[in-house]
Amino acid sequence: MTVRLRAHHLLCLLTYSGKGYSSAFTTNLDSVADRIQLGEEIVVVSEADDVCAPLLAESDVHCHRESVMRRDDVAAAELSAILGYSIRPGTAFRMDGELITTMRDAFVAGVTRSACSGCEWFDLCSTTAAAHYVDARLTARRSPSDSGSRSTIRPAAVLQSARALPDDPLSKLSFP
Numbered sequence: 699m700t701v702r703l704r705a706h707h708l709l710c711l712l713t714y715s716g717k718g719y720s721s722a723f724t725t726n727l728d729s730v731a732d733r734i735q736l737g738e739e740i741v742v743v744s745e746a747d748d749v750c751a752p753l754l755a756e757s758d759v760h761c762h763r764e765s766v767m768r769r770d771d772v773a774a775a776e777l778s779a780i781l782g783y784s785i786r787p788g789t790a791f792r793m794d795g796e797l798i799t800t801m802r803d804a805f806v807a808g809v810t811r812s813a814c815s816g817c818e819w820f821d822l823c824s825t826t827a828a829a830h831y832v833d834a835r836l837t838a839r840r841s842p843s844d845s846g847s848r849s850t851i852r853p854a855a856v857l858q859s860a861r862a863l864p865d866d867p868l869s870k871l872s873f874p
């Protein structure tokens with residue numbers, strides 16, 4: 699199985715703490731976070747994703763709006779800058795403790811917060827990040843050998859956990 703995620707949801711998962719639009723939404727997002735925690739592969743998509751799924755039956759669901767697509771574009775650009783490879787549709791990777799920590803360090807420093815502009819959850823996410831993500835469902839600690847210790851942003855440190863999908867012409871990632 700693969701977790702399909704639009705780019706800005708890579709940010710949302712860093713601070714997700716069980717709160718959301720509905721119980722169906724949070725139940726689903728709990729499951730998505732747990733799958734990522736267990737090392738399931740993530741593939742970046744440019745449309746409604748596995749997080750959006752419980753909302754898609756609603757009329758005028760916000761997931762399809764241009765503003766949300768722009769949020770994805772901004773998140774992808776800022777994440778690409780800190781990770782050192784392109785986050786775009788087709789990019790596939792797994793989250794490990796080091797990657798989560800790298801992304802969280804950038805998030806709490808404000809380096810990847812442009813996509814959050816205007817989001818109704820902004821203050822909650824800021825509070826969770828400022829509290830060192832202790833309330834977040836996704837943890838940077840996955841196993842005894844993965845201590846989840848905090849680190850500074852090291853763009854090259856996560857590249858070994860990323861790969862391009864073989865049939866995706868956009869995923870020409872540059873590896874060190």
Ligand code: SF4
Pocket residue numbers: 706709710711713813814817818819820821823
């Ligand atoms: S502020 Fe909004 S877009 Fe940013 S991480 Fe939180 S929920 Fe996601």
